[in-house]
Amino acid sequence: MKSYIIIDFDSTFTQVEGLDELARIALKNTPDGKERIAQIQQITHEGMEGKISFADALRERVRLLSAHQNHISELIDFLKTKVSPSIERNKQFFKQFADNVLIISSGFREFIVPIVSEYGIKPENVFANSFLFDENGNIIGYDTSNLLAQNEGKVLQLKALNLEGEVYVIGDGYTDYQMREAGLANRFYAFTENIKRESVTAKADYVLPNLDEFLFIHKLPMQVSYPKHRIKVLLLENVHPKAKAIFEKEGYQVELLKTALNEAELCEAIREVSILGIRSKTNVTAKVLENAEKLIAVGAFCIGTNQIDLKTCMHKGIAVFNAPYSNTRSVVELAIGEMIMLTRRIFEKSNLTHKGIWDKSATNSREIRGKKLGIVGYGNIGSQLSVVAEALGMQVYFYDIVDKLALGNARKCNSLDELLREADFVSLHVDGREENTHLIGEREFGLMKEGVIFLNLARGHIVDIEALVKNLKTGKIAGAAVDVFPYEPKNNEEEFISELRGLPNVILTPHIGGSTEEAQENIGEYVPQKLIDYINTGSTYASVNMPNLQLPAQKDAHRLLHIHKNTAGILAQINQVLASHQINILGQYLKTNEEIGYVITDIDKEYSKDVITALKRIENTIKFRILY
Ligand SMILES: NC(=O)c1ccc[n+]([C@@H]2O[C@H](COP(=O)([O-])OP(=O)(O)OC[C@H]3O[C@@H](n4cnc5c(N)ncnc54)[C@H](O)[C@@H]3O)[C@@H](O)[C@H]2O)c1
Numbered sequence: 252m253k254s255y256i257i258i259d260f261d262s263t264f265t266q267v268e269g270l271d272e273l274a275r276i277a278l279k280n281t282p283d284g285k286e287r288i289a290q291i292q293q294i295t296h297e298g299m300e301g302k303i304s305f306a307d308a309l310r311e312r313v314r315l316l317s318a319h320q321n322h323i324s325e326l327i328d329f330l331k332t333k334v335s336p337s338i339e340r341n342k343q344f345f346k347q348f349a350d351n352v353l354i355i356s357s358g359f360r361e362f363i364v365p366i367v368s369e370y371g372i373k374p375e376n377v378f379a380n381s382f383l384f385d386e387n388g389n390i391i392g393y394d395t396s397n398l399l400a401q402n403e404g405k406v407l408q409l410k411a412l413n414l415e416g417e418v419y420v421i422g423d424g425y426t427d428y429q430m431r432e433a434g435l436a437n438r439f440y441a442f443t444e445n446i447k448r449e450s451v452t453a454k455a456d457y458v459l460p461n462l463d464e465f466l467f468i469h470k471l472p473m474q475v476s477y478p479k480h481r482i483k484v485l486l487l488e489n490v491h492p493k494a495k496a497i498f499e500k501e502g503y504q505v506e507l508l509k510t511a512l513n514e515a516e517l518c519e520a521i522r523e524v525s526i527l528g529i530r531s532k533t534n535v536t537a538k539v540l541e542n543a544e545k546l547i548a549v550g551a552f553c554i555g556t557n558q559i560d561l562k563t564c565m566h567k568g569i570a571v572f573n574a575p576y577s578n579t580r581s582v583v584e585l586a587i588g589e590m591i592m593l594t595r596r597i598f599e600k601s602n603l604t605h606k607g608i609w610d611k612s613a614t615n616s617r618e619i620r621g622k623k624l625g626i627v628g629y630g631n632i633g634s635q636l637s638v639v640a641e642a643l644g645m646q647v648y649f650y651d652i653v654d655k656l657a658l659g660n661a662r663k664c665n666s667l668d669e670l671l672r673e674a675d676f677v678s679l680h681v682d683g684r685e686e687n688t689h690l691i692g693e694r695e696f697g698l699m700k701e702g703v704i705f706l707n708l709a710r711g712h713i714v715d716i717e718a719l720v721k722n723l724k725t726g727k728i729a730g731a732a733v734d735v736f737p738y739e740p741k742n743n744e745e746e747f748i749s750e751l752r753g754l755p756n757v758i759l760t761p762h763i764g765g766s767t768e769e770a771q772e773n774i775g776e777y778v779p780q781k782l783i784d785y786i787n788t789g790s791t792y793a794s795v796n797m798p799n800l801q802l803p804a805q806k807d808a809h810r811l812l813h814i815h816k817n818t819a820g821i822l823a824q825i826n827q828v829l830a831s832h833q834i835n836i837l838g839q840y841l842k843t844n845e846e847i848g849y850v851i852t853d854i855d856k857e858y859s860k861d862v863i864t865a866l867k868r869i870e871n872t873i874k875f876r877i878l879y
């Protein structure tokens with residue numbers, strides 16, 4: 252049975268209302284133009300909402316118009332630039348289904364036909380009003396006998412067409428819905444790509460964010476591999492709003508929550524999610540991942556990724572990205588500031604002064620200049636701190652388990668013990684891997700100098716808090732700054748409980764080392780871009796758990812992304828499938844680690860569904876995606 256797709260023109264095929272735009276063009280230089288344009292727009296709006304009769308609205312708008320034939324030419328040029336994006340990208344669909352697509356519009360043929368015919372829609376399939384002109388080309392009215400000039404004109408027109416088969420109506424207005432209400436259409440799809448009218452969506456069988464969705468649900472050929480609005484993004488822990496805006500601009504559906512979720516909550520929330528964005532507090536455990544059937548990628552909107560079960564993500568073909576640099580400077584600045592505050596005992600003095608106590612004295616107040624700073628972990632933050640501290644006159648010592656190049660005059664220590672014995676200040680900047688649990692405990696504090704200043708802005712579990720408290724109480728440690736804790740409150744409402752509370756010359760901060768406007772904004776831009784690149788191109792460049800592949804742009808090709816267990820012969824099997832279907836490989840990229848492999852193959856456009864099925868069936872396939 253034949254199916255017909257009836258598409259509205261104004262605010263559906265194009266993003267704008269044709270008659271309103273014609274008024275804007277025709278009236279732009281007339282003295283009362285502004286008021287008349289506003290009046291026309293108001294009447295259009297009320298008509299679309301079903302608040303005034305269509306025939307009255309049309310009569311009134313054309314009366315206010317004062318347009319000329321030349322204005323229509325100008326309007327056509329403008330409308331060509333305003334075709335709805337999803338219509339534009341699916342041009343090929345209209346060409347292929349020219350016999351099935353009809354335009355039924357209350358607009359005017361004079362501007363509709365030139366626009367839609369460029370998409371292969373036949374002029375005889377366009378049903379719309381037509382203007383009447385005088386001999387000078389002025390619009391003096393319209394053909395009032397046209398069915399579409401009547402109230403419920405679309406209903407009358409569709410009835411007159413007497414179509415046999417399935418009829419689907421796509422439109423943004425109430426008059427489009429009326430065809431369904433009259434029993435002339437099987438389904439009404441409220442098209443919301445340009446405008447969402449509650450009175451219309453409430454009546455719809457289906458709300459259509461764009462044409463891709465219609466093509467997707469009807470399994471019709473489309474120009475994207477998957478409608479983007481079907482991609483759900485869940486952002487937790489109050490990540491910067493820029494991230495939400497970037498994902499929304501890409502067309503994804505985004506939910507942004509202020510707090511972290513616990514395991515049970517996340518197990519529930521993650522079911523339909525394709526992209527998860529978190530910070531340091533959300534644990535992405537194996538159990539959470541069991542419930543994450545649709546998850547394609549995780550973005551850590553921070554540096555640390557120890558809160559994510561990276562291995563399980565890898566085994567499930569879920570790529571994880573983080574922001575390895577965006578907040579490093581913020582941490583460095585805080586560490587420098589805290590070293591000065593602690594060595595001058597500023598917080599104690601400030602508190603006393605607030606209480607009215609004037610304690611002017613230099614005892615136990617020192618400069619940082621010339622002192623030895625021991626940096627444990629010489630990565631992105633440790634090495635940056637080294638440069639800034641040296642610029643302030645400190646002598647820098649560092650220790651890293653990996654052989655690192657010393658910056659400036661920094662001195663490399665051969666062991667942690669050597670560093671701890673030497674340093675006046677010890678600052679931790681190691682990553683949060685499990686083996687670093689209690690890296691600093693009673694033994695290590697024992698090795699440190701009397702009166703040392705100690706900083707942990709890395710991860711809470713790295714320090715044995717009991718030992719730290721004991722050494723602060725004995726005075727062995729003269730001051731400490733702690734930003735990260737073995738247990739941190741889930742949100743700002745939960746009380747922070749720690750034995751460190753109330754100790755003198757101890758700066759406690761609520762894990763805000765990277766919490767600056769600048770850092771959060773940078774992260775909010777950086778991470779979404781990595782995730783979007785992965786979704787759109789398959790690029791795993793800078794992923795923390797997947798073999799890294801950076802790819803050239805995909806040109807006139809379909810891209811097959813195949814993640815598999817790293818066993819022998821997978822590439823050969825992929826190529827065998829392609830060869831047996833006479834598919835030409837335009838480019839191929841492979842990267843493996845010990846456990847998984849990632850192959851990206853660009854192929855000619857032509858292929859059958861069997862190819863996809865065969866590729867998915869290759870043994871040890873973890874995940875398979877197609878991009879086009
Ligand atoms: N407080 C905050 O808000 C905040 C902000 C950003 C980063 N961080 C944390 O700061 C830490 C450092 O971040 P980064 O970006 O510099 O990480 P990084 O990965 O660039 O550097 C970590 C370095 O530590 C070294 N290392 C690991 N274990 C070690 C050990 N036992 N002994 C010596 N060296 C060891 C690594 O080889 C690496 O060079 C991380 O734990 C990160 O999560 C905290």
Ligand SMILES: O=C(O)[C@H](O)COP(=O)(O)O
Nearest residue numbers: 530531532553554555765
């Ligand atoms: O890993 C990080 O970057 C820091 O610990 C900051 O984490 P946050 O974004 O949760 O503050």
